[in-house]
Amino acid sequence: MDWITTVDHKKIAILYLWAGGLFFGIGGLEAILIRIQLIKPMNTFLDAQTFNELITMHGTTMIFLGVMPVIFALMNAVIPLQIGARDVAFPFLNSLGFWTFLFGGLLLNLSWVMGGAPDAGWTAYTPLSSTGYSPSHGVDFYTIGLQIAGLGTLIGGINFLATIITMRAPGMSFMRMPMFAWATFITSAIILFAFPAVTVGLVLLTFDRILDANFFNVAGGGNPVLWQHIFWIFGHPEVYILILPAFGIISEVIPTFSRKRLFGYSSMVFATILIAFLGFMVWAHHMFTTGLGPVANALFSVSTMLIAVPTGIKIFNWLFTMWGGQVRFTTPNLFAAGFIPTFTMGGVTGVMLASAPADFQFHDTYFVVAHFHYVIVGGLVLGLFAGLHYWWPKMFGRMLSESLGKWTFWTFIIGFHLTFFVQHFLGLMGMQRRVFTYLPNQQFDTLNLVSTVGAFLMGVGMIIFLVNVFLTSRRPADAPDDPWEDGRTLEWTIPSPPPEYNFKQTPLVRGLDAFWKEKMAGHKAMTPAEPVGPIHMPSATILPFLMSVGIFIAGLGFMFSRDEFSSGIMSFLFNNYIVTALGLLITFGSMLMRSLFDDHGWHIEPEELEGR
């Protein structure tokens, strides 16, 4: 019950982590099944329809439900601490964001047991995703589930923007903000601009499917290429929503374990902003083969290549942060170190893909599969692992085992390169992506086998990580405030895990890497910016949970509104939109409650603070 009603950012972080971990596990199992099917030519382990459902759900789950919540988990756990705040700006909304995400994700995954998962690819290109060619409810689960989950992301993004703009500790100017906070800030800005696009796209597709609208239906005057534009205007920035937080994590981990401040901090900030900006300008590079014509192809080619410049700045700044430092290869730093060359490899193939005439060959082949897995797994997932191992003691008060952590790293990264490096060549040798099997004698066999073996090795790495988490959870919570000893930012100045109010007294920030600066000045703790006083806390509430349940029910009701049920009562309830109305009633009722009953929260008194 405590977990359902909590509005504490640290607990919501843990909720995000478990939910994200659950979906990541599902997505991972889907990946393993895909790789088993492709282990040899003409394999009959899976049938074609199941395979298409698996690739669709693997992509959708990993992007929206696997890595995004883990990113949100780290942001929630760390950002208020890093900027010296007691919570996020809108704790109620933070909780609402989590629950809508979770119920959206559950709705999407219900498709597996309720008549077929979506099968049109995670990009859901029309007309394949229209009712004519995908008659099961799969794509409805996709549109409505993602719509609900997307609400949560948008709410979270807005919340972080407000938090970072308004709640930084005294003295923390924007240019003294830790890089992870910067990355979160920029990421949230991208979310604010990119998610409305997918929201609109999903609404239009839902209308096409459920209300017979004609946005994408050629016979009705619609245009399927329109979907591609809407999808990628969201979809490309989404890539940066994923990778910028990883950049932020790496920028925290490397300085800590090099005992040096981040090299070229201001150019890092500048590069992050530039990447976000360019990220919105390049969506059509996913559509070179759609037939945009040479002018558009040339423009989008060149603008895409330009992203290499700010990204290059970041790579070299990280390398020169370690230059002249004292590099310690703890597990987080191993992941950060592994991130640099791996992500660079994903980056350079990105530049290769940007060249439109070459992309005519790369597009929709395993070369692209290799590229985006290098970026998303080799970049983001390695970054998330670095962040999880780094902040685990702060989140849970327990250090993860270093030796198991190193095992995780080595099995995972070796498995990763085995899986995806060979896929570059598969693509160049003519293997297109999203094929459920392939004919023999095309020289695809050996490389596919290698790739599948690698995937299993990655799976082993994940299992070792889970074992590590399990064993750690059984040990006493005895992590010190600053477990890595060289912590540079504010989160390391308070106990692990932090008390629910985070900072007894808001700290005064005197420069970049505030804690490090105090340490160098010979201080053990931060100078407070305020006297000890009563701390205002928001009340726990179940309303966000109820609102999300309501939307979930309404979504299901809407989706099945035109189905024929064997039972007359069911047909009556669904076909007359009674279920939809009931769901919306719960949601709007909860909103009304929230508006009518003023909750001022409560205070922790100074005596209580001192008593600890």
Add this chain to the structure above:
Amino acid sequence: MMKTWQAGKRLLPMTAALGLLLAGCGREDLSVLRPQGPVAESSYGLMKLSITIMIVVLLIVFSIAAYVWIRFRRKKDQDEIPKQVEGSFKLEVLWTVIPLILVIVLAIPTVKVVFAAGNDHSDDKDAIKVKVTGHQYWWEFEYTDYGITTAQDLIIPTGKHIAFELSTKDVLHSFWVPSLAGKMDTNPDGTVNRFSFSAPNEGVYRGKCAELCGPSHGFMEFKVKSVSGEAFDKWVASMKAPESVMPEDPVLAEKFKSQCLSCHAIGSMPASPVAPSLTGIGSRESVAGILLNDDTREDGAPVLENLKTWLHDPQSVKPGNKMPSPKDMGLSDEEIDGIAEYLAGYTLD
């Protein structure tokens, strides 16, 4: 501008070496790395240039990384605080400018080739015009200048530009012959795509669908058969005046007419919009695009055998395809075999 070109030229020797290395990869009739025509060649040129630049970048990043990891590893008892360097304006400008130059080196030829690839030869009197239509899961090729339509095997004369007009009858597909040219999507009417390629050498090249189009997306293959000019003219002539001989057995002929020809077309019949033309099916490279009619290879089988496999259970060969099972249409096993024999014998030339 001149300077960047020279930088590009300096990379040429490495590009050449890399080209040799990559050329070992894959089948000649399928691999992007072994281009068989000028269009694929120009993509390949860009790929070699970009791979070269990228390998240089990777080598630099890897060596700096390896150096700092070894050289600046924290030693035991090392406790002094390293100098907190703020950054270096000069260095940061350096690694802004160098990538920018590399990008320009790649961007200039890219833009050139983009515009060259935009040239579709649709007004070229000398080019062969082919309307390609994607279907779930087969390819239709209409030669507009000759008034003939075929499916699955695209016959082209060597050396001539083939001007394509691409569209689809159902979902999106993508037309791709890796060793001859990059892919181009087939969109529904209204956004019809044009492009062109040519094949200087005779040969059979494997073509694929590259856009997810349903369960049998992976099986939506076709062949491009590049033949000499005379052979092409002969083929056109025999396609134009085909003898549409029916099966000899009149009962079978009646069954074929009523059951198969309700969707398919043969000979001079107008091309059907729902099913592949069967004209000369016995001399095609494959049945259904994936059952190879080549009994000299281990993954091939005689055309008769392939036709029997297909006709006895089309769903097991290409799941989700639109052809009803002949068995469900009331054909007996003998009748199916009979039709398979007839079709296998229905060759051109």
